[in-house]
Amino acid sequence: MSQKLANNRSNPNxxxxxxxxxxxxGRNIAMVIVAAGLLTILAPMIISMTGLPARYEFLFYLMSMAAFIWALVVAVKLWQKAKQDG
Structure with a gap:
């Protein structure tokens, strides 16, 4: 199987x-989703370790929500382009 992959990479046409x-x-979308998920999970720990007020935890949640929405919009656009290109 690795030989088949190597053959595909050697011929650009x-x-x-x-x-x-x-x-x-697609990889960028996946990395944004991972980062947003980690921020959501780790937000309470970050707040308690740094001693920031609780309102910053809400700010972290809003940032991760914005990242999830961005990833969804870009993924739909990517899917539509792939569908259009055939």
């Missing part, structure tokens, strides 16, 4: 539908 730009966008 035969990519079997693989789009590196779309793949990078």
């Amino acid at each position: 035969d990519n079997n539908g693989f789009d590196p730009i779309r793949a990078r966008a």
Whole structure:
């Protein structure tokens, strides 16, 4: 199987539908989702360790919610573009 992958990478004209730009966008979306999830999970611990007021915890939750919404919008746009390109 690794030989097949190596053959696909060696010939730039035969990519079997693989789009590196779309793949990078998908990885970026995944990393934003992971970071937002970690921020949501770790927000109470960060607040207690730093001694910040509780209102900053709410700010962290709002930032992670914005990141989730951004990831959803970009993922839908990516999906629509992939569907349109065929």
